[in-house]
Amino acid sequence: MDECHQDVTRCDLCETPVPPKHCDICHIHLCEACVGKHLSDQSKDHYIVPFNHRVSIPKCQYHPQKLCLTLCKDCNVPICAICSSFSEHVEHRKEGIVKAMAEKKELIRKDLQELEESIYPKYQEAATNIPVQKDDVNKHSQKLTTALDNQGKALHTTIDTIIQGMKSEIDVMDAQHIAAIDEQEVAINKRSTEIKKVIQDLERLLDTSDVCLVSEYTSRTEKFRSFLGQFQVTLPTFTPQEINREQIHQQIGSLSELVITYPVGTLLNEPRILTDIQTECGYLQSVSCLSEIELWTSCYSDKILRLYNLQEELLSSVQTKSGNNPYDIAVTLSRDLAYTDSDDSSINLVSGTQIQTLITLRGWGPHGLCSTSSGDLLVIMTSDDGKQTKVVRYSGSTEKQTIQWDDQGKPLYSPDSYIKYLSENRNSDICVADCIACAVVVVNAAGKLRFRYTGPPSTPRESFSPSGITTDSQANILTSDYDNHCIHIIDQDGLFLRFIHNCGLQYPWGLCVDSRDKLFVAERDTGKVKKLQYCK
Secondary structure: OHHHHHHOOEOOOOOOEOOOEEEOOOOEEEOHHHHHHHHOOOOOOOOEEEHHHOOEOOEOOOOOOOEOOEEEOOOOEEEOHHHHHHOOOOOOOEEEHHHHHHHHHHHHHHHHHHHHHHHHHHHHHHHHOHHHHHHHHHHHHHHHHHHHHHHHHOOOHHHHHHHHHHHHHHHHHHHHHHHHHHHHHHHHHHHHHHHHHHHHHHHHHHHOOEHHHHHOOOOOHHHHHHHOOOOEEEOOOEEOOOOOHHHHHHHHOEEOOOEEEOOOOOEEEEEEEEEEEEOOOOOEEEEEEOOOOEEEEEEOOOOEEEEEEOOOOEEEEEEOOOOOOOOEEEEOOOOOEEEEEOOOOEEEEEEOOEEEEEEEOOOEEEEEEEEOOOOOEEEEEEEOOOOOEEEEEEEOOEEEEEEOEOOOOOEOOOOOOOOEEEEEOOOOOEEEEEOOOOEEEEEOOOOOEEEEEOOOOOOOHHHOOEEEEEEOOOOOEEEEEHHHOEEEEEOOOOOEEEEEOOOOOOOEEEEEEOOOOEEEEEEOOOOEEEEEEEEO
């Protein structure tokens, strides 16, 4: 009898079996008869929900005495009643936490079903088609080679060199085509692996009652759905001509170029400016989002850190602790503002109106910094003698990691202190804009070099001037090209996707992306911050 009694869920007040209600605040089970009795205790709050809808409601991080009974749908975070009425969430869309939890669970179920039943099978099908594509390349190139041989037999032996040259062109195009297919295969296999992991994560989310984990969930299904566009290939053709010995070269014929067109994904063909904010900065350098409607700025011409909203209203201004001009800024996970001071070799934290010096360096000057998904700070710094540059990861004021050399013992970054900014990507890569090197240098979380991006293949290396850098939710890397008045967008593997250059940007410098992938661009010379939409 005792074992049976323990196995059945009972009302915590009267032990009636299988109670239909639950108080999410007091964490007790209730039968219908005991609900009124429980609510009569007015010494604390109560939140009665059906037993099957019970969740673990978190306490507010800003008001620990309050529970987060509401979800801010714009920020995708649980909030308490005070935050709902008196903070940046006032005008945001809101919903009861239990209803929001149910909607999120339903979204997870739908995404899991679509990934398992539709998207992942298509990736598997695309992967099986790769060997067929490679075989078709060989068959087509053989036809071209045979046609050239037949034409060459009718010509004088002096044209053999020209024929061989055209065969070499085919070989080059074959290599390009195979390389393109190999890239597609790698991408498909990589995305397939990601999908399997996402499926596992979603299955775990469906089983959890943790509101924070579930409320942070953002669907990535559109990313996987839109990726499946195949690149387009225009195969080269051979056009024979009647032999004219006086114009042998022209009479041999011509090979058309191999054309491979990659799918662009969800990037907009015509990015557009949503908001134009005129700041008080005369030499605007950095911008960092506090929220979707508030942003911190810093400039190299004065010592003031300024917080603006989208209506150009100055909400707060803070002078640096040393009175020096800041080099770079970054909003942390705790919504404080970190900044580097190169002149006194310090890294500082602004909380409200108070400034705390987190780190004071010796022999090194800090430059760009960013806050990571784990709450660490990444800082790029150059030695005082100007001979070395490194990236250092800090947890609080404790140094956790140093990144400086590649596998051959060569420096990853140029030694000069001129223009160096960095950002952590969604896949934990560390991306550095190194202007002197005319490159974006990307290493993985362990510090191993993945690639260097020096501009699109058709662009001369010396014309690329990367300054600001940021990343988005799709793991794309965006870097401002100051001298060319544009922004480069590349994917997480260094493949150039497109420019943002047709919406009137002038001398873009600092960059940041908000939670909805809206891009904020700091124009150095105009003192403006422009909010752009560049993707769907």
